[in-house]
Amino acid sequence: MLLIAMAVRVHLGALDGATPQSNGSTIDSRHWTHFVRIGGYSLSLDRVDAIIKEATDSHVFGIETDNDVPGRYESFLEPAEKLRAIQEVAQKAHAVGNYAFVYVAGLECITAHADQQRHTLFKDHPDWVQRKLTGEPAVFGGGTAFWIAPGDEDVWISPYASEWRKTYMERVRQIAATGIDGIYVDIPYWMTHFEGWEKSWASFDDYTVAAFKKKTGLDARSDIKLGDYNDPGFIQWIDFRTETITDFMSEINKNAKAVNPRSVTIAEIYPGIEEGSPRVGADAYQLYPVLDVIAHEYEYGSGDHMAASRTPLDWFGYMTGMYSFRSFAAGKASWMLNYSWDGNKHVDRREAMKNLAMAELMAGANVWDARGHVMSGSNDVETRKVIFNWIAHHEKTFYPPRNPVRPIGIYFSPKTRDYFSTEFIESFRGMMYLLLQSHLEFQIVTPRHRQSFRGEELILPDVRCLSQPELDWLQGLLRNGKALLVTGETGKYDEKRQPRTENPLHKLLGITDPAREQTSAAPARFIYAPRCPGKAYYVEVEKHFNEYAVQGEYQAASFEKLRQRLSSEILRLSNSEAGVKIDASPFLSTQIAEVNGKIHVFMANFRGLKSNEVAQQAPERNIRIVFPAPQNAKLYVLPFLGEIQELTGEWSSGKITFTIPEVTKGMVVWCD
Structure with missing residues (x-):
């Protein structure tokens, strides 16, 4: 996991003037971080020229280099040699119009050949190390993870170890x-992600325990019930751990910019929208405001997480995650460090690479090409060249801001995810599957940016934890004639997971029987569904979606009947006509958005894919799309790895209708 990254610059004039801003503000949409096509390289002084050449030859824009200074005990103490290599690669990257960034570890530090060393981090500073409640230190040896060599010492450090943090x-x-x-x-x-540490809720070292006591008055070793979400002390521990990691990353960003204001700070994290975020303490939603970019090593579902082994439904899970990240980012870039192929015998690695890049592009995320399950190399350099060169020519289609047109809002509640992870994510993901597979325009709405929502309908997918400001906002939506789809136990708890004696949202809507479904057209427009339809749809697609996707048929599927019923109810509740209408199978994922003043549809096809066997899609045919448009409007399509084509449609009463004969992997459609 140790590398340096570099970027190849393509529009020098526009990017030179865009200085990154963080700590809450949005990076300029012209900034280089929005346009990277990343390749990773191991850095040393004697490899700098080769890195620059390899990156340039394969159309890399954004070179990641691995030359970890603080994550290796030797260079943590004596960094001079590595600093010279970093300076050299930066200068030579800039000389060819590229950008470079360097890998550093966060709270991990490795001492090489520790079994032969008198001094290691743990031997010298045992008090710095994270610990379980039992006192067991977070110290590991070779083989614990693939990047820890035999004989090495791998240590995880408390961010409250003041001497370490200063250095x-x-x-x-x-x-x-x-x-x-x-x-x-x-x-x-x-440290909660190595075997045996998953439920440790570390760390209980002296530094961390003292910081928690100072903040809350509680002794983390004796005053909280680990794993008991009904214990207010444990809820404070969850929040404290996330705030700690966020503050640590913010301090890194401030220190870097104090000496180099144009430097960006990137976090690599694997937790996405699921329970891993509160467990490891690194929450993408909380980190985006204090950083410039997040690189998501996102893992969804089981298995090896390779593109080659993903099922069609896995792909929809990844799309849901990526669209969530793009919402959290609020104008900043989202880089995807996902992996395409690692020796899957029956899958063409080139097709797996293309599928991964296509899905990431359609979600508006940046592509990172890597070999196997490491950050560097490529599974096929020639395929990388084709993909990266094509992205470079069409980046202005994929990477400008995507703005909502007439969206259906779906609310992502970080607090509900923290305290009711399984219940909320199944509901949220099920609703996202429904919207993506029904080709309805959506907007993921978050507490931080809720005031920007302008849609006619908002879905609250079992959002159990709501604060008073959120409730006030929902009341304002109803007052302004907006509609709510309220599911599950939404509103039952406050933002600290304390149960309310009376559900204030039920009181606002006039719901007197929480067990009974209810629909209202006036004075407030809402549907109340205590048996959450998002969860119901999630359960149905989990049963048979992949089998039907391989066959390409779906009309007789139980999930299809449920999809049609639920999507019809959502459209009726919105009380307004969809801006764009799309008639296609549920195996096609779509996003509708305004880009550069024009309505676009981003389509990703997962029909026919089969885990570890088939990576070439069955074409999605005869897709019918209706755009609102003037009579002289022109229609364009851009197939993935293809060229822009103009299509002819039929115009009537302010709308233009056309049919796309075939989509293989993916396509972008827009009306000009």
């Missing part, structure tokens, strides 16, 4: 001073 931030400033374009911080985690 760490000094190293950050030294790295930034080399002129490197970015500092890429991996694994800023509480």
Whole structure:
């Protein structure tokens, strides 16, 4: 997991003037971080020229280099040699119009050949190390993870170890001073992801326990009930751990920019929208405001997480995650460090690479090409060249801001996810599947940006935890004639997971029997569905969706009957006509958005795919699309890895209708 990254610049004039801003503000949409096509390289002084050449030859824009200073004990103490290499690669990247960023570990530090060393981090500073409640230290040896060599010592450090943190931030400033374009911080985690540590809720070292006591007055070792979500002390522990990681990353960003204002800070994290975020303490939703970019090593579902082994429904899960990240980012870039192929015998690695890149592009995320399950290399350099060159020519289609037109809102509640992970995610994901597979325009709405929502209908998918400001906002939506689809136990708890004696949302809507479904057209427009339809749809697609997707048929499927009924109810509740209408199978994922003043449809096809066997889609044929448009409007399509084509449609009464004969992997459609 240790590498340096570099970027190849394509529009120098526009990007030079765009200085990154963080801590809540949005990075300029012209900034280089929005346009990266990433390749990773191991960095040393003697490899700099080769890195630049390889990156340039394969159309890499955004070079990641692995030369970890603070994550290796030797260079944590003596960084000079590595700093020279970082400075050299930065200068030579800039000379060819590229950008480079360097990998550093967050809270992990490895001592090489520790079994032969008198001094290791743990031997020298045992008090710095994270610990279980039992006192067991987070110290590991070779083979615990693939990047830990035999004989090495792998240590996970408390962010409250003040002496370590002071030196760490000094190293950050030294790295930034080399002129490197970015500092890429991996694994800023509480140790809860190695075997035997998953439920530890670490860390209970002296530094962390003292910080928690100072903040809350509670002793983390004796005053909280680990794993008991009914215990207010445990809820405070969850929040404290997330706030700690967010503050740590914010401090890195501030230290880097203090010496190099143009440097960006990137976090690499694997947790996405699921329970892993509160467990490891690295929450993408909380981190985006204090950083410039997040690189998502996102894992959804089971298995090896390779594109080659994903089922059609897995792909929809990944699309849901990526669209959520794009909402959290609020104008900043989202980089995807996902993996395409790792020796899957029956799958063409080139097709797996193309499927991964296509899905990420359709979600508006940036593509990182890597070999196997590491950050560097490529499974096929020639295929990388084709993909990256095509992205470079069409980046202005994929990476400008995507703005809602007439969206159906779906609410993502970080607090509900933190305290009711399974219940909320099944409901949220089920609703997202429904919207994506019904080709309805959606907007993921979050507490931070809820005031920007302008749609006619908002879905609350079992949002159990609502604060008073959120309730006030919902009341304002109803007052302004908007509609709510309220499901499950929405509103039952406050933002600290404390149960309310009376559900204030039920009171607002006039719901007197929480067990009974209810629909109202006036004075407030809402549907109340205590048996959550999102969960119901999630359960149905989990049963048979993949089998039907392989066959390409779906009309007789139980999930299809449910999809048609639920999507019809959602459309009726919205009380307004969809801006764009799409008639296609549920195996096609779609996003409708305004880009550069024009309505676009981004389509990803997963029909015919089969895990570890088939990576070439069955074409989606005869897709009918209706756009609102003037009579002289022109229609364009851009197939994935193809060229822009103009189509002819039929215009009538302010709308233009046309049929796309075939979509293989993916396509973008727009009306001009």
